[in-house]
Amino acid sequence: MTVLTPDSRTAGPQEAPRKGAAPVRRGGAAKARRQLTGWLFLLPALVVFGLFAWWPIVRSLLISFQHNDLVNPPSWVGLENFRAVFDDPLLGTAVSNTLLFVGLGLLIGFPLPLLLASVMSTVGRGAGVYRFLAYLPVVIPPVVAILLWKWFYDPGSGLFNSALGKIGLGPYPWLESPDTAMLSLVLEATWAGMGGAVLIYLAAMAGIPGELYEAAEVDGASVWRRIWHVMLPQLRPVIGLMLLVQLIGTVQVFTEPYVFTGGGPDNATLTVLLLIFRYAFQDGEYGQAAALTFLMVLVLAALSAVYLRATRTWSKS
Template sequence: MPATTTTPPVAATVRRPPAGARPARPDHRRRALAGLAFLAPALVCFGYFSWWPIGRSAVLAFQETNLVEPATWVGTRNFAILFADPLLPTAALNTLWFTALSLLIGLPGPLIVAVLIAELRRLGGVARVLVYLPVVVPPVVSVLLWKLFYDPDAGLINRLLGLVGLGPYPWLQSPDWAMPSLVIEATWAGAGGAVLIYLASLVGVPRELYEAAESDGASVVRRVWHVLLPQLRGVILVLLLLQIIGCLQVFTEPYVMTDGGPENATVTILLMIYRYAFLFGDYGTATALSVLLAVVLAAVSAVYLRLTRGWSTR
């Protein structure tokens, strides 16, 4: 029997680039330039309408002007006038008080409403529409409507309370009731958007977790606390920051409803800015207060993001 010879396998031929040639790379620079070219119109508009006014305001805070004649440099005189105003501490405390009440009512309220709507077996779509309707109403119209509701004599709220033997209450005429009244209206007007965001986030919660907790006999409160809230932590933190920033800039409610009264109980920072600019014609001091408010908002955002870093992923 003849011996068989085994031919060794032929090694695969490897094609190597010639010496000195650079490996092919994607042209990242050309792609970056193309992306900037597409973004250029939006960046120009954003810079002109957003960053340019901010920079101009920072300069105007150290000037005196009537917006017609050339501005004159006055240094820190606008800030000195501002800090000498005895109404500034009152406005700052009122703004903080409005923010605290809004967070107390407006933060858990939309989440509770969203959970209740999500639990509805029928008419869930109708409930979503009814909850979002106040957002569609223009802010000034909403405030004027609630101003009629708060009327001490013919208002709807006092009439309803009178049916059960309560009231009438001076909602907007009392320094103690005025600020809570503004908070109730602001919460009613702005809660619809937060409710829809929570409803959209609830769709992403794994249904298996919720069904497992329900099969184990967990109550609705326990299911919300141990299942829903951990899954919605990131959304809650974002809405919390947005609500803080929005409440610190409240203007429409105190301006239209009470004009800062009664007894300066509802004067806020933005209402003071409006008065300095359009009632007193002191645009420099108004801009100085705007710059201070912007610095405070930036500091609050930075501290908040620093404290909540990583919370949404825990």
């Protein structure tokens, strides 16, 4: 016999929480504490990044509107630094030389790593040795590599002229002639920076499903057609990224012309970044150097925007 108490008569049965029911929302104070904790952990990185990345950018932009020689107090000159840069006859020379370096770099240095990676991906035995040899120039300090190639280019006892002399060619004034100086720089820069691109392409090729190659081979596709219709479409995002990286890197070329030739002969290897160096550390015109730097940043930002728009277009196609 069940005895009904007043409480049991008035109170309904206790329902168990239903499975899948939405959890009870916590208060806004707990959410705020979690967000505050995250920002506290992020704060040291933001401070360091702001001091060493954002503040120099802002500071250089301010200097571009000032007459600043780092000795006397800076004075505001508005757009005079930009006018002085555009009036400099060496600006056109530096821009054309930089574009020539970029063009030769794309013509020689862009397809070569992809070609080497394609060949190395088919090698079974000794693949690790070939990858080590391909990446070895990257670990050599840039100045050391340039001094080594400077000996290669020596018009008298250099390695290149000595080797070409045995077959009746040369000697060639590699770095002494305005006609061959820029090409000489591009060859060394391609050799020095090719290893990283080769490894990136090899890693991307390893991620391509083997079934695609097998299906193409069953359909009777030749090696060239498998490369053109299978490998290259799969590598399209990586190729686009490497193209942007190479464009940005070649536009900012400085070490090769500075160490090899100092911008000569007859300013044949004077680049935009080397001109910025001359403004700042030879002429003491830090305002003009900052102005030209800001213009270069705008060009690089435009290249990045074009790349991002192109990648969105590719992803939709």
